[in-house]
Amino acid sequence: MADNFPDLIDMRAVRSAIDGWFNGIVSSYGQALETAFLPVLRLLNGIEDFLLWVPWFVLIPVVALVSFAATRDWRMPIAVIVMLFLTGVLGLWQPAMATVALMLTATLFAIVIGIPVGILMSFSNRLQAVMLPVLDVMQTMPIFVYLIPFVMLFGPGKIPALLATIVFSVPPLVRLTNLGIREVNPEVIEAVTAFGATPMQKLFAAQLPLATPTIMAGINQTTMMALSMVVIASMIGAGGLGYEVLQGIQRLDVSRGLFAGLGIVFLAIIFDRLVQAYGKRVQKHLEAGNT
Amino acid sequence: MADPKIRIERVSKLFGPDPQAALPLLDTDASKAEIMEQTGSIVGLRNVDLDIAGGSIFVVMGLSGSGKSTLIRHINRLIEPTAGRILVDDTDVVSLSKAALRELRLHRVSMVFQNFGLLPNKTVIDNIALGLRFAGATNSRARDLAMEQVERVGLKGFEKQYPRQLSGGMQQRVGLARALATNAEILLMDEAFSALDPLIRHDMQSQLLELQADLKKTIVFITHDLDEALRIGDQIAILNDGSLSQCGTGEEILLHPADGYVKRFVRNVDRARVITVSAAARKMPTITCAEISIDKIARLLSAEDAQAVFIVDDEGQPTGAISATSVAHHTDDSYWRDPKHVLPVTRVSYDTILANALSDVAESEAPVAVVDERGRMIGAISRQSALEAMAGTNGPSNSAKC
Structure with missing residues (x-):
């Protein structure tokens, strides 16, 4: 191939070095890692099994009730009932539950990892300076690139899909947790300090509660990104609605792809509205803290 | 401190x-x-x-x-x-x-x-x-x-x-x-x-x-x-x-x-609300009842350029005042020894806020006497000195550091 940029370094050597290094990791730690992540897999399967164990005519009213509790409005539960019912009618109940399980597990891990990292970032300008470009890379790197190492480590299946989903969906939560804490009214922080709060007391009495609306926005974005990842994750054996879409593409089956796509849209709407409504309820106390 | x-x-x-x-x-x-x-x-x-x-x-x-x-x-x-x-x-x-x-x-x-x-x-x-x-x-x-x-x-x-x-x-x-x-x-x-x-x-x-x-x-x-x-x-x-x-x-x-x-x-x-009457008071000549004579009153008035001479008792408490304008009309010593002929005196305590003494100053014919806690005369406020104090035209400037 004619290439008008000169070969300054022999990239083949560099690449084979990287590949060799990673293959080394795979062969020496692959088995250990797989065992280590077994509990995660059990959790994921547990959630999925539970969602499928609960009869649809119980699950739909429960979600509707939760949505009513969050919004205090009758429109949201009706929309929830219609959308979930349609999902079932379209024959997508089982894959939808698999997708929900994957998304919930990924979001759960994203929260457990993302919020503490965001808190640490807000305390240290140096850590923030290091983390922001890392987060940029995590968000701009094409998602497929994550799949390669995870698949190599774990083989195709739910665990690499879950891990790739977490990596892809955690950055907004880290960012917004950091931002939320940094933007807390400095006078409140000063007041809390002046009354002798330890750093931990300051965090739990003032910073986290006041940053909650921003953190909730981060959780919302994380769930949405996790959901958008399911189609791609299905390529490495995560199953669920993404797999239906994938089959639609492979078999040029328009209706199959379209219905599965609709199912994803329904789930996205339900989760987005639920998290937002819950965030607003939390926010109520915080409005107009200072006049 | x-x-x-x-x-x-x-x-x-x-x-x-x-x-x-x-x-x-x-x-x-x-x-x-x-x-x-x-x-x-x-x-x-x-x-x-x-x-x-x-x-x-x-x-x-x-x-x-x-x-x-x-x-x-x-x-x-x-x-x-x-x-x-x-x-x-x-x-x-x-x-x-x-x-x-x-x-x-x-x-x-x-x-x-x-x-x-x-x-x-x-x-x-x-x-x-x-x-x-x-x-x-x-x-x-x-x-x-x-x-x-x-x-x-x-x-x-x-x-x-x-x-x-x-x-x-x-x-x-x-x-x-x-x-x-x-x-x-x-x-x-x-x-x-x-x-x-x-x-x-x-x-x-x-x-x-x-x-x-x-x-x-x-x-x-x-x-x-x-x-x-x-x-x-x-x-x-x-x-x-x-x-x-x-x-x-x-x-x-x-x-x-x-x-x-x-x-x-x-x-x-609004200075009147802050400063006390002592800051507005001027030194006024005083005289005891026994000392009253036209000569002495005239001397005191001209020496201190005062508007009035205050008559004080043995304790130093003011009992009356003779104003500079009226002293010229009666040159008889005994006339002024009669308490009926001297002006009555209004007294205010030295720590009174000036604003609270202003009505006394306005109503009293003689300057208002400023007295210490034992009733002894410290000075007096005339209408002029009250106005000067409120306008802030009195007193040299010096700083008091904490």
């Missing part, structure tokens, strides 16, 4: 990349702008010395950027000084360990903020209990103690509300109650009433004065409002570009402004 509660010793604060480098410049007469230009450091405070007496309200005043908020934050070390010492009850605040500093903030120094600094997600009662909770009190005990403060500041019935549901004045009462709840002896109030509208502010000042009469805290109060400073301050310190311009009682500052900056501050003040 025998034993100040808070002593600030040559405290300087510089903000910038290398504060220590700029420190020597503070002792020269380089201005704030020159120091900024030469070193890139912003002068926050410049060699400030202050002694703050226990149990009094000490007001620190200045325009924005004068360093007053920086100064108050040194007392509980929300800001670290670049140089100098801050002593609270002989504890050097600057050298305190983290744990000891926390103790100081929990139990000895509390603070009220301009924009209240309340936690919007906590109810009034939980906001007030904040300091107690930080100190490790159980929830129920902290609430009990906080409830006493709720009643003290007149918020009973509102304790379950959230700050946003309250008006500004009520929110600041929460701030005040929160500061009182820790039972700290020192209360720092940073422009505590500046965000409130004038009527509410006046009420809050009154409430603070009432509370202070009861509690006898050491209050350091920051304000940019001279009327507020004069109303509540036992002592007032005026800061200009981080340096102390003047420190003294309100009256001292009004009567003897130390420099042009202080003069600009005091120009528009």
Whole structure:
């Protein structure tokens, strides 16, 4: 191939070095890692099994009730009932539950990892300076690139899909947790300090509660990104609605792809509205803290 | 001042990349702008010395950027000084360990903020209990103690509300109650009433004065409002570009402004409400009843250029006055010895606020006699001297440093 940029370094050597290094990791730690992540897999399967164990005519009213509790409005539960019912009618109940399980597990891990990292970032300008470009890379790197190492480590299946989903969906939560804490009214922080709060007391009495609306926005974005990842994750054996879409593409089956796509849209709407409504309820106390 | 509660010793604060480098410049007469230009450091405070007496309200005043908020934050070390010492009850605040500093903030120094600094997600009662909770009190005990403060500041019935549901004045009462709840002896109030509208502010000042009469805290109060400073301050310190311009009682500052900056501050003040009658009084010649003679009266009047001669008894208490205009009509010594013919005298105590004596001055034919606590005559206020005092045209300028 004619290439008008000169070969300054022999990239083949560099690449084979990287590949060799990673293959080394795979062969020496692959088995250990797989065992280590077994509990995660059990959790994921547990959630999925539970969602499928609960009869649809119980699950739909429960979600509707939760949505009513969050919004205090009758429109949201009706929309929830219609959308979930349609999902079932379209024959997508089982894959939808698999997708929900994957998304919930990924979001759960994203929260457990993302919020503490965001808190640490807000305390240290140096850590923030290091983390922001890392987060940029995590968000701009094409998602497929994550799949390669995870698949190599774990083989195709739910665990690499879950891990790739977490990596892809955690950055907004880290960012917004950091931002939320940094933007807390400095006078409140000063007041809390002046009354002798330890750093931990300051965090739990003032910073986290006041940053909650921003953190909730981060959780919302994380769930949405996790959901958008399911189609791609299905390529490495995560199953669920993404797999239906994938089959639609492979078999040029328009209706199959379209219905599965609709199912994803329904789930996205339900989760987005639920998290937002819950965030607003939390926010109520915080409005107009200072006049 | 025998034993100040808070002593600030040559405290300087510089903000910038290398504060220590700029420190020597503070002792020269380089201005704030020159120091900024030469070193890139912003002068926050410049060699400030202050002694703050226990149990009094000490007001620190200045325009924005004068360093007053920086100064108050040194007392509980929300800001670290670049140089100098801050002593609270002989504890050097600057050298305190983290744990000891926390103790100081929990139990000895509390603070009220301009924009209240309340936690919007906590109810009034939980906001007030904040300091107690930080100190490790159980929830129920902290609430009990906080409830006493709720009643003290007149918020009973509102304790379950959230700050946003309250008006500004009520929110600041929460701030005040929160500061009182820790039972700290020192209360720092940073422009505590500046965000409130004038009527509410006046009420809050009154409430603070009432509370202070009861509690006898050491209050350091920051304000940019001279009327507020004069109303509540036992002592007032005026800061200009981080340096102390003047420190003294309100009256001292009004009567003897130390420099042009202080003069600009005091120009528009209603002086009659601040200064006492002694500041407006002039020395008047006195004479005992037995000494009365036309010659002597004429001599006294011309020698001291006075409007009247006051007749005093053996104790020095004024009993009557002979005015310069009337003495010419009767040249008979015995006429003036008759108490019926001399002018009656109105007496006011030396510590009366001038505004409260003005009606006496207006109604009395003779100047109003100013007397000390034993009724002895110190001087007298004529209509002219009262007007001069209110206009601020009397007295030489000298500064009183704290």
